[in-house]
Amino acid sequence: MNKKLFILLIALMSLSLLGIIFVQGYWISNSYKTKEDQFNFNVKQVLIEVAKQVQFREAEDYYNVYSGLADSVEKPDNIAISELIYSTRDDNTNETIIFSDGILAEDYKISSNLLDYETDSFQFKKITNKKTTRKIKKGIDEEGDTEVITESFRRLEDHERNQFEDFFKNIAAKQPIHKRVTTEEIDSYLKEQLKSRDVKSTYSFAIFSNGLATKVRSKNFKLDPGSTYEVPLFVNDELNTSYQLYVNFSEKEKDVLNSILGMAVLSLVFTGVIVIAFANALSQIFRQRQISQIKSDFINNMTHEFKTPIATINLALDALKNPKVKDNQEFLSRYLGMIRDENKRMHAQVENVLRISKLEKNELDLPKERIKLHDVVEDAISHVSLIVEDKGGYVKTHFGALKSSVLGNESHLTNVIVNLLDNAIKYSEDSPKIDVFTENAKNAIFVKIRDQGIGMSKAVQKKIFEKFYREHTGDIHNVKGHGLGLAYVKRILDDHDAQIYVESDKDKGSTFIIKLHLIS
Incomplete structure (x- = not known):
């Protein structure tokens, strides 16, 4: 493949992958933002509804109080009655049940003498809901008829409720907040509304008055701007209020x-x-x-x-x-x-x-036997001695190891040493000067082959045991070879459970170190 086309394809593939990562990151970020906005919306709606329920409950309580008060004053100015009657019959028991549902609406005018209020009088509408149940069997009225009478704030028209709320707000405002609403009531409303909107996050709350905390609060409430929401309580027509309900969702981000x-x-x-x-x-x-x-x-x-x-x-x-x-x-x-x-x-x-081909396919049979490694080294040196002498160099042995018995294949281990000696000869610009050392360490024997040749860089040392690898020296190869010798050495030593590594500096020679396990 053309090099420029290859680079272009890699660049396009990399850009595409970066694009995918960016899109995924954007999607996750956008999903988080959407969920956070949805959470914020649900919580705000919950708080608005709780504030409405608290305010409505207080209005209903006052309404029930003034409904009783209305019965002690003058007759109402206007009375309206509406009633619905219907019946059912059971042929098996020959019973007829008559139901009636009636609504009585009375307009009262309450004098200011009875109230702590600024106006002379207050127009008050009382709604009474009356329900009766009567059983008739075989044409005879039975005892046990039931009658239920309730006074309903909920049946008032919106403008009537608003009128009543405007009336009692000034009176209610004189009460301390803990008498107008309780911690348990706020908690109950919050649980109900959060459940209805499927918000399962833990919360704490408190009511503040003009920026100061009141007695109405849950345990461990903390005012955190990042996770606390607020809603005004007991708002009047001018949207003025001195109370704020704060609800903190400490695990908001986690949820x-x-x-x-x-x-x-x-x-x-x-x-x-x-x-x-x-x-x-x-x-x-x-x-x-x-x-x-x-x-x-x-x-x-x-x-x-x-x-x-x-x-x-x-x-x-x-x-x-x-x-x-x-x-x-x-x-x-x-x-x-x-x-x-x-x-x-x-x-x-x-x-x-x-x-090398057989080694890669694991087709090379390596029978092993007890051998003296010193004998193997001596035999390998004899193979290259004439070449070294012809070049005016030397190969000296320094056998410091007292034990040299190993389990191995004599032929292939000899080839390993020969390859390393041959490398030392080829990469010596002057007469090859080679020293071979052996030493024992615990249950192993180390063979060190040191030359005074051209050496190699750290980058080359990492790759010299790769097949076909040869150090690049431009278009001219002063040293002939195919990059197979050291690959063969590494493969044979791996088969012997041995290790090989190199120590080298450029222009200062190289030392190849082999470690083999001894046998007793």
């Missing part, structure tokens, strides 16, 4: 949050899954691109490595066709030796690739 918590959590979980999946997909994409690049480099290097021996073999074969060479045993042996060496070189490269 509002709980109302959207389920959907919010699901939304966040799904968004998190998308983010994790996207991050993982990006990681896999970049890793695949890196592997693809590394494999391309490997193929190029492998082609370069094979090109030289193939060309050498071709030249040697062409030389062997020369009649002069056929008769010269010295030249013949030389060219045949070149062909054999180059063939071995290509065979070794192929074996290296196949070995």
